Amino acid sequence: xxxxxxxxEQAFRAExxxxxxxxxxxxxxPSGDTRDGFAAHLxxxxxxxxxxxxxVSWPERYGGRDASLWEWLIFEEEYYRAGAPQRVTQNGIFxxxxxxxxxGTPEQQDRILPRMAAGEELWAQGWSEPAAGSDLAGITSxxxxxxxxxxxxxxxxxxxxxxxxxxxxxxxxxxxxxxxERHRGLTYFLADLRSxxxxxxxxxxxxxxxxxxxxxxxxxxxxxxxxxGEVNRGWSVAMATTGSERGLTLRSPSRFVTAANRLVELAxxxxxxxxxxxxxxxxxxxLGSAGLDSAGLDSAGLDHAGLDAAGLDSGxxxxxxxxxxxxxxxxxxxxxxVTGIVAGDSPGARSSLNKxxxxxxxxxxxxxxxxxxxxxxxxxxxxxxxxEFSLAGPIYAGTNEIQRNIVAERxxxxxxx
Amino acid sequence: MRFAVAEDAAALRDAAEALLAARATPALIxxxxxxxxxxxxxxxxxxxGVPAVWRGLxxxxxxxxxxxxxxxxxxxxxxxxxxxxxxxxxxGLPVPAGETIAVAVPLLAAAGHPALPDVLSGAxxxxxxxxxxxxxxxxxxxxxxADYVLLRADDGExxxxxxxxxxxxxxxxxxxxxxxxxxxxKPAGGVPVAAPADAAAGWERGVLAAAAILVGxxxxxxxxxxxxxxxxxxxxxxxxSFQAVKHRLADAYLAVEFARPAVLAAGWAQASAAADxxxxxxxxxVLASDAATTVARAAIQCHGAIGYTTEYDLHLxxxxxxxxxxSWGSANWHRRRLAGSLCLTKDVCLTKxxxxxxx
Numbered sequence: 192x193x194x195x196x197x198x199x200e201q202a203f204r205a206e207x208x209x210x211x212x213x214x215x216x217x218x219x220x221p222s223g224d225t226r227d228g229f230a231a232h233l234x235x236x237x238x239x240x241x242x243x244x245x246x247v248s249w250p251e252r253y254g255g256r257d258a259s260l261w262e263w264l265i266f267e268e269e270y271y272r273a274g275a276p277q278r279v280t281q282n283g284i285f286x287x288x289x290x291x292x293x294x295g296t297p298e299q300q301d302r303i304l305p306r307m308a309a310g311e312e313l314w315a316q317g318w319s320e321p322a323a324g325s326d327l328a329g330i331t332s333x334x335x336x337x338x339x340x341x342x343x344x345x346x347x348x349x350x351x352x353x354x355x356x357x358x359x360x361x362x363x364x365x366x367x368x369x370x371x372e373r374h375r376g377l378t379y380f381l382a383d384l385r386s387x388x389x390x391x392x393x394x395x396x397x398x399x400x401x402x403x404x405x406x407x408x409x410x411x412x413x414x415x416x417x418x419x420g421e422v423n424r425g426w427s428v429a430m431a432t433t434g435s436e437r438g439l440t441l442r443s444p445s446r447f448v449t450a451a452n453r454l455v456e457l458a459x460x461x462x463x464x465x466x467x468x469x470x471x472x473x474x475x476x477x478l479g480s481a482g483l484d485s486a487g488l489d490s491a492g493l494d495h496a497g498l499d500a501a502g503l504d505s506g507x508x509x510x511x512x513x514x515x516x517x518x519x520x521x522x523x524x525x526x527x528x529v530t531g532i533v534a535g536d537s538p539g540a541r542s543s544l545n546k547x548x549x550x551x552x553x554x555x556x557x558x559x560x561x562x563x564x565x566x567x568x569x570x571x572x573x574x575x576x577x578x579e580f581s582l583a584g585p586i587y588a589g590t591n592e593i594q595r596n597i598v599a600e601r602x603x604x605x606x607x608x
Numbered sequence: 609m610r611f612a613v614a615e616d617a618a619a620l621r622d623a624a625e626a627l628l629a630a631r632a633t634p635a636l637i638x639x640x641x642x643x644x645x646x647x648x649x650x651x652x653x654x655x656x657g658v659p660a661v662w663r664g665l666x667x668x669x670x671x672x673x674x675x676x677x678x679x680x681x682x683x684x685x686x687x688x689x690x691x692x693x694x695x696x697x698x699x700g701l702p703v704p705a706g707e708t709i710a711v712a713v714p715l716l717a718a719a720g721h722p723a724l725p726d727v728l729s730g731a732x733x734x735x736x737x738x739x740x741x742x743x744x745x746x747x748x749x750x751x752x753x754a755d756y757v758l759l760r761a762d763d764g765e766x767x768x769x770x771x772x773x774x775x776x777x778x779x780x781x782x783x784x785x786x787x788x789x790x791x792x793x794k795p796a797g798g799v800p801v802a803a804p805a806d807a808a809a810g811w812e813r814g815v816l817a818a819a820a821i822l823v824g825x826x827x828x829x830x831x832x833x834x835x836x837x838x839x840x841x842x843x844x845x846x847x848x849s850f851q852a853v854k855h856r857l858a859d860a861y862l863a864v865e866f867a868r869p870a871v872l873a874a875g876w877a878q879a880s881a882a883a884d885x886x887x888x889x890x891x892x893x894v895l896a897s898d899a900a901t902t903v904a905r906a907a908i909q910c911h912g913a914i915g916y917t918t919e920y921d922l923h924l925x926x927x928x929x930x931x932x933x934x935s936w937g938s939a940n941w942h943r944r945r946l947a948g949s950l951c952l953t954k955d956v957c958l959t960k961x962x963x964x965x966x967x
Contacts, residue, residue, distance in 0.1 A: 192687050192876040193610045200609070261609045455950050508952050512943045515950065516891050523869040526611040534612075547862055592855070599854030603834050603861055606849040 194526065196265070203258070204265045210242055211273035222576070223279040224402030229357040232279040236310035246284055246308045253300075254308040260529050264443060271449035279354060283307045283314030285440045287362050287381075290432045294379075294420040303381070315384070316436075317349040317363025317406060318429070324351075325593050327364070328373045328426070332408065334365040334380060342415045343367070345382060345408035353587075355404025356393030359384055362432075364425050371423065379425035381417040388412065398579040436588040438542030439529070442549045444522035447556070450577070451518035454556055457563050457574070458503060458511045507562055514556040521548055540601035543594040550584030550591060557581040613691050613872070616684060621691035623668045628699035631661045634921040640702045641784045651771060652733045652753045655702075659730070662703050665696075666730035674714040674813075680728055681717070686710075686813060686878035690820040690871045697824025700924050702785030704750045706817025706936075707736040711810045712758045712768070719801040721768060723756055732756060738766070738811050739936070743794045749931070751789025752778050759795060764804030773797050783927035811936075812878060815889050818936040819871045819896035825929045826864045826896075826903040832922055833857060833907040840912075853910055860899075860906040867895035887949050890942035897939040900929040 196204070216235060221228035239245040240254055248263040249255025258266065278284065284307060291300055306312040323329040332347025345365055355361070361382045368376030384391055388411030393401040420428040435441060503511075525545070528538060538545075557578035561568040568575060585591040599605045613621070638644055639656025647654035665671065673688050675681020682688070689710055696705045708727065712734040716724045726732035735750040736758035748757060757769045773796075776789040802810060834857065837848030847853055874892035877885040904926040908915040915922050933939070947953055 192612065192614060192872065192879075194873065194876055195880075196609065455952065459951055503952060508947050509940065509943050511952060512946045512950065513894075516894050516943070516946065517866075519891050520866045520870050520895055523611075523873045524866050526609070527869045527872070530609070530611040544862060544865055547858075548866055592851075595855040595858040596851065598858040598861060599848075603830075603854075603857055604838070605834065605854050605857065606838060606846045608845075608849045608851065 203262050207266050207269040215273045215275045220276050223277050224400035235276050240309045253304040267443035268445040271445040282316050286435050289435045294428050313358040315352050315355045315358035315361045317361040319351045325590050332365050334367050343413045344410045349406040352404045374426045377425040378422050379419040379428040380413050386411045434542045437546035444525045447518040451515040510559045517552040543597040547594050553581040553584050617688035617691050624692050625695040632699040632701045637700050647753045663730035672728050675717045686875045690875045693817050693820035694824035697821030698828045704735040710813040710817035711736045715802045746791045748789050749786045752787040766802040766807045767798030768801050769798040783931045812889050815893050815936045818932050819892040822896040822900040826900045829903045829907040829925050833910050856906045860903045863899035863902045867899040870895045890946050893942045894939045897933040901933050904929045
């Protein structure tokens with residue numbers, strides 16, 4: 192065990208912190224899931240790229256720094272600490288790119304990765320269809336050979352496509368052998384959304400942003416060179432991509448550690464009245480002294496904890512602390528995971544553990560924030576937006592019900608139904 | 609950065625695991641329960657085969673994990689505690705393992721106490737209860753069987769007593785193999801072994817040890833349950849093929865897998881005297897206590913009626929978890945300690961560098 196940073200890692204952290212402090216836009220940008228906000232975020236993405244912070248773990252020839260996985264984690268910590276904008280390029284950089292590095296040809300990598308890193312080409316993910324959500328292998332969108340043109344023609348509909356209305360490209364699965372068993376006969380395509388035969392219609396998510404889109408394909412052409420992996424073998428490539436989505440690369444621990452620290456600050460701010468109405472005349476609402484009522488432990492000489500509540504209901508205070516603990520637990524879990532990856536392990540089905548933990552801690556954390564805000568919670572703001580967005584976490588990247596099946600069957604070895 | 613158990617700590621863990629797998633059978637654990645065992649005046653000598661297995665662990669160095677090699681120990685640090693203690697927890701061996709290895713032995717060694725050689729060899733059994741200053745009514749685990757008892761005085765100093773020096777009465781316990789005793793009077797005499805500052809460090813190590821044992825217990829109960837639901841058939845299929853059972857056990861596994869790294873990290877924080885070692889220790893104990901009680905509940909439920917019997921072995925581990933989860937500070941106690949260090953309490957709260965906190 193050695194959880195200290197090397198001098199090189201410390202220097203990397205210092206450089207990242209200094210650049211972020213000087214460059215993170217203030218005030219914060221509007222939501223990147225709106226048309227105007229997305230454009231503002233693209234400017235930020237290009238600034239990141241110019242300074243070579245957009246893809247730190249990638250090779251230098253693609254605009255990265257060849258940073259280690261540890262350095263990448265450090266950059267993520269600094270990024271969230273600085274309150275920097277959401278990464279509207281994330282579905283390309285954090286989801287498609289790992290699969291491109293693993294399955295792509297050198298030609299594909301050289302052509303696609305630099306433009307992705309620079310924010311010139313923006314990638315949306317095309318898995319879900321109206322009748323295929325959790326049951327991804329049930330997709331019916333298809334691709335047909337066009338020998339004359341040297342490629343494929345896509346037909347069908349993808350939906351709930353995040354930022355689909357603002358992206359230029361889409362990666363997704365399409366059925367290429369209707370006769371094959373349903374997990375076979377699927378091919379992973381890299382499609383240009385600006386092609387003839389593609390129609391994109393944005394629509395609102397629960398939070399009111401136009402962050403979703405329906406994408407309709409009616410004979411859109413994809414050249415042969417834009418098949419990722421082998422024809423009819425797209426399922427395994429897609430599983431690698433979803434592993435990235437569930438695990439470390441999309442949701443690094445810093446996101447939740449930072450959110451938990453902000454929750455603690457919110458709870459500390461002392462002006463909160465989680466009970467709502469003035470309690471005088473309405474009966475006791477549980478504010479005030481909490482005491483160490485049930486533990487029965489006398490801590491004199493053994494700790495430094497004060498035991499009275501600071502205007503915080505003790506049950507609510509415990510929830511704030513629990514969220515802080517869980518964020519820390521996720522951080523420590525990922526440190527062990529990164530050690531394994533650096534040693535050559537593949538997280539495999541264990542990325543479902545990441546996904547269950549971060550998504551559900553995120554919901555609990557935001558529910559606690561809403562309770563702390565009391566009557567103010569209904570006003571639009573970062574916490575109410577964060578709360579609404581947290582509810583998507585247990586759904587996207589494979590619902591948590593599916594993740595629990597994966598954990599039970601593939602990690603615990605329980606029998607399939 | 610490297611988050612992995614070091615070679616020496618892994619070697620100790622593996623040696624202990626092999627010995628326990630061969631010798632610490634459920635039958636052996638049962639031999640130390642009331643009805644089978646009779647410590648009477650003989651203390652630990654009435655505990656069936658358990659003392660011999662404990663001496664076996666002592667022979668491979670487990671008791672002296674934290675003692676310098678020159679003093680007959682292994683010369684390891686707190687990093688070595690979670691791996692070996694979680695295996696002892698997993699085995700269910702009813703011994704004051706954390707009290708001995710993490711708390712009493714290093715303090716006895718530092719104080720040059722004459723009992724050290726017998727405690728290191730396993731010939732003598734030592735226990736510890738540091739939660740409150742010793743006074744009438746205090747419950748002491750293994751208080752009926754330990755030869756020596758480490759207790760806290762009103763001024764925070766720790767003193768070690770021979771069992772015969774204490775006025776105590778046997779107390780029936782949920783986990784009968786813990787041989788509880790209740791103090792009848794404030795103890796007199798004893799030998800001082802630790803000043804308050806060292807006592808506080810001993811407390812932190814005791815918390816860490818309890819957390820590690822709880823993780824091992826949780827792993828054991830979970831694996832027993834996975835095995836059971838895989839073979840138990842109802843409606844013509846294994847009950848483990850039902851989604852309700854799968855999801856319950858997936859949640860249990862999630863709790864264990866996120867507690868385990870936190871306990872390892874707390875060991876590292878203590879060994880490296882990190883500024884936030886106490887916070888990390890509390891994080892570990894919260895996660896481990898909650899994981900063990902969550903797994904115990906899921907394990908009993910997923911076993912069905914056989915899980916609610918004493919003929920089946922599950923209760924041996926569940927009852928240990930119920931005893932240890934609230935000891936060395938319950939999850940709630942540690943959450944409240946963290947609330948203090950996060951400045952969520954009314955008291956004046958200063959950050960480490962003495963400034964007022966942000967926000």
